[in-house]
Every structure is written in C-alpha cells, then in structure tokens.
Amino acid sequence: MDFALARRVEVLPPYPFAKLRAAIAAKKARGINVISLGIGDPDRHAPDVVVEELCRAARDRADPNKDRYGCDAPVAALPEAIKNFYHRRYGVNLQPEQIQPTMGSKDAIVKLCMGLINPGDIGIAPCPGYPTYNIGHTFASGVTYRVRLRAEDGFLMDFDGIPQEVRRLAKILWLNYPNNPTSAVADLDFFRRAVEFGRQNNILIAHDSAYSENTFDGYQAPSILQVPGADEVAVEFFSLSKAFNMTGWRLGCLVGNASAVQALHLVKDNVDNGTFRAVQFAGAKALDHAEKIFTEVNAVYKERRDLVVNALRAQGWTVNSPQATVYVWAPVPEKYHGSSEAFATDLLEKTNVAITPGRAFGEGGEGFYRISLTYPIEALKEALDRIAKL
Numbered sequence: 602m603d604f605a606l607a608r609r610v611e612v613l614p615p616y617p618f619a620k621l622r623a624a625i626a627a628k629k630a631r632g633i634n635v636i637s638l639g640i641g642d643p644d645r646h647a648p649d650v651v652v653e654e655l656c657r658a659a660r661d662r663a664d665p666n667k668d669r670y671g672c673d674a675p676v677a678a679l680p681e682a683i684k685n686f687y688h689r690r691y692g693v694n695l696q697p698e699q700i701q702p703t704m705g706s707k708d709a710i711v712k713l714c715m716g717l718i719n720p721g722d723i724g725i726a727p728c729p730g731y732p733t734y735n736i737g738h739t740f741a742s743g744v745t746y747r748v749r750l751r752a753e754d755g756f757l758m759d760f761d762g763i764p765q766e767v768r769r770l771a772k773i774l775w776l777n778y779p780n781n782p783t784s785a786v787a788d789l790d791f792f793r794r795a796v797e798f799g800r801q802n803n804i805l806i807a808h809d810s811a812y813s814e815n816t817f818d819g820y821q822a823p824s825i826l827q828v829p830g831a832d833e834v835a836v837e838f839f840s841l842s843k844a845f846n847m848t849g850w851r852l853g854c855l856v857g858n859a860s861a862v863q864a865l866h867l868v869k870d871n872v873d874n875g876t877f878r879a880v881q882f883a884g885a886k887a888l889d890h891a892e893k894i895f896t897e898v899n900a901v902y903k904e905r906r907d908l909v910v911n912a913l914r915a916q917g918w919t920v921n922s923p924q925a926t927v928y929v930w931a932p933v934p935e936k937y938h939g940s941s942e943a944f945a946t947d948l949l950e951k952t953n954v955a956i957t958p959g960r961a962f963g964e965g966g967e968g969f970y971r972i973s974l975t976y977p978i979e980a981l982k983e984a985l986d987r988i989a990k991l
C-alpha cells in the first residue's frame with residue numbers, strides 16, 4: 602500500500618535543479634570522476650581531545666546516568682561551558698534560563714518554529730538563504746515572507762523595505778551572519794538595527810550563527826547578544842558543526858531571550874529526550890578548547906580559500922575573498938548572462954566539476970554560484986586545474 606504524504610511534506614519545495622543533480626549521478630554511474638564542490642559538510646575529523654572525552658564518558662561505568670535520556674540527566678558541564686564561552690568570546694553574560702543545548706541548529710530551528718508559530722503567523726526569512734527557516738514555518742502551518750538580500754547592500758537584510766502588513770503578522774525574523782550562501786558578514790551596528798526592528802514590531806529576531814567562528818584574516822564575527830538589551834527580543838543559534846568539524850555529532854545551543862528558549866525547551870522535552878550524555882561531555886570539552894581548535898580549523902580553510910579565489914581570478918572572473926564561512930560566493934562568468942544553472946550545467950559537462958547554482962538558495966541567489974571549501978586541497982586543486990582548461 603502507498604500512503605499519501607501529509608500536506609506539510611508534500612508542499613516542501615523540490616530541489617530546483619533535479620536535472621543537474623541527475624546529470625551528476627549519471628556521470629558518476631558511468632564511472633566518470635566528478636569532483637563535487639557542492640556541500641558544506643567538513644571533510645576533516647573532530648578534534649582528538651573531543652573524541653577522547655566522548656570515549657571516556659561513554660565508558661564511564663561510575664556514572665549511574667551514563668546511558669540515560671540526556672534531558673532527564675543533563676550534563677551540567679555543557680551549559681557551563683556555553684556560558685563561559687559566550688563570556689570569553691563575546692563578553693555576554695548568559696543566565697541559566699537563557700541557555701538550551703540542542704541537537705544542532707537545523708533540528709532546533711524547526712522545533713523553535715513548532716514552539717512559537719501559530720497557523721497564519723508569518724516568519725520572515727532571507728532570500729537567498731538556508732532553506733530550513735521556511736521548512737520550520739511550513740511545519741508549524743505558518744507562512745514565509747522572503748526578503749531579498751542584495752549584492753549592493755552587502756547581502757544585509759533591508760528592514761525598512763518590510764511592509765507594515767507583514768510586520769503586523771510576523772512572529773519571527775531569521776538572520777544568518779556570517780551568511781550561507783553569500784559569505785556576507787554583519788557588524789554590530791547591523792545587529793543593533795535588527796534588535797530595534799524586533800522591539801518596534803514585536804518580532805523575535807532569531808540569529809543563526811552557524812559560521813560565527815569560521816573566520817579569517819583576524820576578522821571576528823559579533824554576536825547579536827552583544828547589543829545591549831538584545832535578550833529582550835533576540836535569540837542566537839550557536840552550533841558546533843562547522844567550526845569544530847562536528848556536523849555528525851548534532852550539537853549546538855539556543856541562547857538569549859528566555860521565553861523563546863523555554864518554547865524550544867518545551868518542544869524538545871516532548872519530542873527528543875535530549876542528547877546522549879557522552880556527547881554533552883564532549884561538547885563541553887570542545888567549547889573549553891575552542892580558541893585552539895578554531896585556529897587550526899580556520900588555517901586549513903584559509904589556505905583553501907586563497908587557492909580557490911586566486912585560481913578563479915586568474916580566469917578573469919570576479920570573486921570576493923570571503924572573511925568568513927566555508928564558501929566562496931561569486932557572480933557567474935559574464936558569458937552565461939546571469940544564469941547560474943547554465944553555468945553549473947556547462948561546467949559539469951565540460952570539466953566534470955559540480956558547483957551549486959545560486960538559484961538553489963532561492964530566487965535571490967540567481968546570478969551567483971557557490972563553491973564549498975569543505976574538500977581536501979588536492980580535490981580543489983584538481984577541480985581548479987580542470988576549470989582553467991575550460
């Protein structure tokens with residue numbers, strides 16, 4: 602028997618480049634060596650000190666709660682490490698009720714929507730942007746209003762352009778800086794304006810800081826919670842995924858506005874039962890060693906970034922060198938007349954290199970493409986050599 606999908610799943614947007622994806626799969630099936638630079642999932646391993654702590658905690662028979670539900674037996678060291686990290690790194694003082702560990706941001710973004718959004722409520726999301734914000738709104742029977750991020754605004758969200766009618770119905774607004782896919786960064790003044798917008802319109806500002814620690818050349822990304830009074834209207838999703846090479850571990854936290862943190866806590870309590878204690882111990886250890894880990898992780902990405910940016914510029918293509926994230930985001934070469942699909946298809950056809958067309962992140966991404974730096978330098982070099990022969 603085939604059971605019909607629920608509407609909330611049926612209405613999920615299909616991947617917009619099914620043809621391109623099929624072409625990649627077909628080439629691979631024919632044994633062609635396709636180099637895929639599409640996905641933002643670190644290729645390197647989690648730090649040894651973190652793996653060792655995981656093993657220690659998983660073996661610790663003296664801990665009577667070792668294998669119990671993570672939510673019933675939370676590891677106090679984790680919120681403590683989060684609090685200490687936010688204080689050290691940002692000068693932000695978090696109260697216990699402002700901290701909720703998560704199973705990564707993706708999961709928690711959807712769960713926060715389940716906890717806050719009623720049918721008909723609007724969620725405001727950036728376009729181009731990470732698709733999960735919209736999915737959260739949809740699963741909670743809300744509606745997404747997309748705000749175009751424009752190159753001429755440095756891909757910062759233009760709050761003034763959001764209509765009054767939308768502001769009235771909106772419950773939540775999503776920001777993400779350093780940004781995926783555009784690699785744009787925001788300064789504290791931008792976050793000040795975001796907090797002001799939230800306060801004036803009674804909208805929760807949810808900042809997804811997935812790449813806050815993937816930064817280069819001495820750049821330090823601010824936290825929205827550094828804005829005085831931000832915790833009245835803002836929360837921040839911090840994640841251990843990208844900066845610690847720990848995507849598979851599913852670990853992060855939501856911090857900030859206590860009522861929003863409580864909303865997420867209630868949903869989690871009724872749905873997931875929390876994170877395995879050994880993973881919580883390991884997360885605390887990671888945060889305690891954060892600065893050393895970031896230095897090592899970012900040195901690798903910086904080398905890759907410079908390689909990619911220099912090689913593309915040698916082609917005569919326009920490329921900004923990103924100060925943060927693990928992506929290079931650039932306008933498609935002129936001869937493709939702004940069609941990111943035409944560029945991606947041609948590149949795949951002629952070089953067997955796959956990149957992500959900007960349009961995959963929404964209409965606002967059209968005219969651009971994204972290369973992920975989460976691949977070994979040898980693979981990047983080989984891909985760039987092929988592109989140079991194009």
Ligand SMILES: *Cc1c(COP(=O)(O)O)cnc(C)c1O
Nearest residue numbers: 705706707731781811840842853
């Ligand atoms: C990768 C990514 C996430 C997901 O992070 P997890 O903590 O692994 O769920 C969230 N937001 C953005 C913008 C991302 O690129």
